[in-house]
Amino acid sequence: MTKGVQDMPLEVQHIRSALLREFQDRISMEDFEKKDPRERETALLSRAVSAKAARMLTDCTSEEAAAGVIDGRDDFGIDCVAFSASGSELWLVQAKWKDKGTAGFDTEAALKLVHGLKKLDNRDLDHFNERLQLLADRVHGVLRLPTCKVNLVIALIGDGRLSPETHNILEEAARDFGGLGRTVEYRVLDQRDFHRAIREDLEPQPITLKAAMDREWYTREIPYKAVIGEVSADQLAHWYGGKGDEHGNDKGHGERLYDRNVRQSLGLTGVNQTMVESMLEDPEGFMYRHNGITVQCDRIEQEYYSKRAVGQPTTLTLHNASVVNGAQTVTSAFRAYERDPEAVAEAYVLVRIISLEGAPVGFGRSITKATNTQNHMERRDFIAIDTVQSEIQKDFRLSLDKEYVFRRGELDPAPESGCSVTEAATALACMHTDSSLAVRVKGSTNVLWGEGPGGAYTRLFGQQPTAQQIWRAVQVFRLVRDQLTEVRAKLTGRPAAVVDSGSLLVAHLVFQRIGRDKFDEPDDEWELVLGEVPGQVNSVLACVIATVDILFTNKSFVTSTFANEERCARLVDAVLDTLERGTGPDSPTNLQEFMDGAKKSRQRRPQTVRLLVDHDVIADGTPLLYAPSAAEEQAIGTWLDADPRRRRASWVNDRKAPLIWEADGQRYSPTGLVSRMWDVAEWKDQWSTVQGPKQWRVSGEGTLVEIAERLWRQIADAGDSGEVVSP
Template identity: 90%
Template sequence: MSKGLQDMPLEVQHIRSALLREFKDRISMGDFEKKDPTERETALLSRAVSAKAARILTDCTSDEAAAGVIDGRDDFGIDCVAFSNSGSELWLIQAKWKNKGTAGFDTEAALKLVHGLKKLDNRDLDHFNERLQLLADRVHGVLRLPTCKVNLIIALIGDGRLSPEIQNILNDAAHEFGGLGRTVEYRVLDQRDFHRAVREDLEPQPITLRATMDREWYTRETPYKAVIGEVSADQLAHWYGGKGNDQGHDKGHGERLYDRNVRQSLGLTGVNQTMVESMIEDPEGFMYRHNGITVQCDRIEQEYHAKRAVGQPTTLILHNASVVNGAQTVTSAFRAYERDPEAVADAYVLVRIISLDGAPENFGRSITKATNTQNHMERRDFIAIDTVQSEIQKDFRLSLDKEYVFRRGELDPAPESGCSVTEAATALACMHRESSLAVRVKGSTNVLWEEGRGGAYTRLFGQQPTAQQIWRAVQVLRLVRDRLTELRSKLSGRPGSVVDSGSLLVAHLVFQRIGRDKFDEPDDEWAGVFAEVPAQVDAVLTCLVPMVDTLFTSKSFVTSTFANEERCARLVAAVLGMLERGTGPDSPMNLSAFIEGASRNRRRRPQTVRLLVDHDVIKDGTPLVYAPSTAEEVAIGAWLDADPRRRRASWVNDRKAPLLWEADGKRYSPTGLVSQMWNAADWKEQWSTVQGPKQWKISGEGTLVEIAERLWRRIVDESETEDESST
């Protein structure tokens, strides 16, 4: 044993061996090829810790975790990026490895991680490395969701203790980023977490759950044992997250609870957020509004607190248990428990527990399938019985000869033929004099259907609007969105982020500029109002973009600013005031200046094949291999293995068809060849989109996309150097 391993604690040795076994051949280490072997291994282990953290937290595959590692030059404190299956949750991971198990996390590291989050939030990607560039679209897809959740993860091969100063830094970031459904949380994964994960990888331990029923319950013994009763929601929270805090040992089972389910939890979706609020605001009424959950287990062991009789308080011990229906409810209980444990203890959930002891082999699978294929009601469904909607539909037909659909499941009409109730309600929310409605709708359209005092639906449709008012509002909203889409392609950085996150607030400002009375003008006068909408959008953006920095500083999170009702109200007042005073073309706040700045700062990378061919990066005849995803390998792996030539191609410097497929001797584009392979393998469930340049790889150099990204970064760097030397 080497001196380094002799000094390494046994638990750390176990972790090291497991990380190298899992990630040594998966994580790119090209930037350490010429470094000292010891330094290279330390860097590899640090990156592997970040990838393993992604696996622990998201249940992604090893390949997917490795693909999310961005550690290296220009990573801005983010070593790995991971995503939820639903695309609404993001993990930004910073990892530290120490051979002696003494890795720590200091103030500088915390500030760097928060700075990385801010750069992502501002769409400031130009200075990130090429590994992050490959993930940029997915990162933006999460951050543009007003109900997204961002997790800052500190992954340490150490005891995981954070100083109060570091906790304050992370708490401040969470407070600044959050608002109206958007959340940031931080979590520490320490040495014990990694050692536990390593043990479970070797031999996953069956899950044993305890369910105490101290209210009414009943049991059925034949043909298979089942128990149905009420369980407090805080017990479900403990199943998921454990009874201790992040430094404790009892941390719950997380996503492993759903191993037999058809899907994992979906993160903080709109429906799940509603459940969280319901548990906290009206815990005693929660059970009446929700369907309950189903748990399967191999065996039920029952303990009685006093009298042994049905209905008496009892605790059920569920061996090898899995939640097969109700993952969203369980996860929501955990989220609610984090906010208000006492309230969640008063919320109860109907739980059906089914023992598979003595059941046929496929019985459990059939239960999982059946319990996850039943229809469910959404809040929008209930507006179908509101006579106001049917009256609006009649008004649309009689007054405008257009369609208006309001029942879920009906196809939306063609844009020129009418609109849906969702589009109508969104437009009316933007038209409303209070900006809070536009802010809430940006978070989730579910808020449109809230009734009662203060509810959006009541405020929008309580006094029935005319078909003409609705249709004109929809037309304005569409024109605003069209203009923003046109401008978005020309903007980057914070201006681009303002367009992404503030689109409905821009629409609200345009509506306020037009004025509610204009929507009842005669058609000939309305035509002039409508024609001015694009110019109104430009004027609003001219003021709004710099106003965000003026009111909340250039270091503020753009996305959370537009999810905060109070901040948006201040922005609206300031922008409308400035527009009333007037801003001319000579004003420093000019939209063209933002566009010109964006064009200087951002150069679009040419298409991958064209870039590689034009710069003669790959020599003719260079061999390439097909690098399928896990799903592709499962689907067509046998077909590929039947003829090894199917996985191989060689490069030809031609823009249209640079790949010579060894299997048939014909030339294809990278995407065309992948599509040809899927079809030849008769993969009926193949995806609708193909990303060929990401799926063909040159040994030791990476995929075609990765090679192109490195080339483009070098070209941009050289160009910037020339610009600096010429000034």
């Protein structure tokens, strides 16, 4: 053991050893090859901390966590990016390593992390490094969801204490980003969390849960013990993420609760968001609307408060427990508890607890499979029994000779032949004078089926619209959608983010500009109305793009702005007022300016081989060395070592086949050669995708991707300054 390691606190030594063992061969450190070994190790450990945090919070694999590490130049305060399995939740990790266990997180680091989030939300990726570029589509896929959740994670090898000023910065970011289901939360993982995690990796600790049943319950003993009863939802919340409770539950277990489940929680999906709202708005009625959960355990211990009899208040201790059905319910209980603990304490959930003590092998697995393959009802299913929908269907046939489908499972008609109730309801929501409907629908079409006072379905179909009104609304909605798709392809950055997040609000504005009376015009005049829609879209969109920055500044979160009903109402009023006053030379209604701006912005880097060949960066005959990942080395390393020529190639400046493989003298593309090597080596479990330019390196220069990235930065910087870059 070196002196530096000996000087570390014992707990930090344990963490260091575990991180190196798990990530040393998985995290790229090519940007530190020429640095001092101590500096390189510190950087590796910091990156490994961020990857370990991703593993702890998302339960991803070590390889997936390492692939999410983007730490390095141009990371904008984000060291690692991770995703939920459902794609609705995003983790942005900033990590700090200190050998003495004294890592901290100050206001400067907090501001940098928040700035990185804003750049992602604004689709401003031009200056991020290539590691983030590879994850860009997945990041935007999450951020464009109005019900997404972003987790800012501070991962520290230290005590995890933050100053009040740092807390304020993170809390302000959470408020600015949130709205209508969208949330930002921050959490700190400290040295104790990491030490506990590595101990569990070595020997995962069984989960023990406490379930207090103070209402009616019953039990059966034959053939296997099972207890069925009601458990308060706040207990479920503590199972998932609590800090201990009066029932004896320790700190929450997170996704480990679902280790035996066929799937983990899906994040804040539309259905889960509905469960959260249901638990908060009517906690006492929650149990009647939801199916409950199933828990498996190895053994059940039972204690009684007073009388020892079935139905009397009791506490169950569940040893080696796992939630095998109802992960969404448990996670939703935790989300609701974060917002209103008192309301959640009033909600109860039906819980079925099954002991596997004495059960045959495979019995538990069969229960898990059976409880996760049963059909469930959705809100939309219940409109099938509403006579209004069948009347609209008849009206479509008689008045328009078109189809209208409203039962889930029916095939949607061809666009020219009719529409579905979902498309119709979305169009009517945008047509409504209340912009909040369009905002809510952007979050989830599930809100379309809410009934009763204030429910979207009642507001849209309470007074049955005619087939002509519905069909014309759908026609306008489709034209708006198609025009936005065409325009979106010509925009980048913040304007593009406005299209992604504000499409339904733009549709709402176009409907308001048209006016309700136009939907009853004669057919020939209606065709004129439709002809004006693309121009209306362009004017409205340009005004929206400009007005967002005027009202909320160009530092505001675009996605959360369009998920906030109050902000959208202000935006609608301002845009309609601006357009009503006319389109003078100073009016922000010229969409072409934003398109021209996109053309002037930094272009996306060309494909690696093409860029290198076109600029003659690598001389013909330059030797290249194959740089396999740890998994590849394990799979085909023996085959590679059998003939050293298999790891070597030379460069030829040719776009299609720039590599000559020394093993056979044939020419390949970088990806084609790696694929060929895998096949010849008979690697049966090879991956479906290959990233060849990342796997061939020039000695002293880095991989082909890194060489191309450096060149592209020079080109971009020279373009900004007006200089000419010569090959």
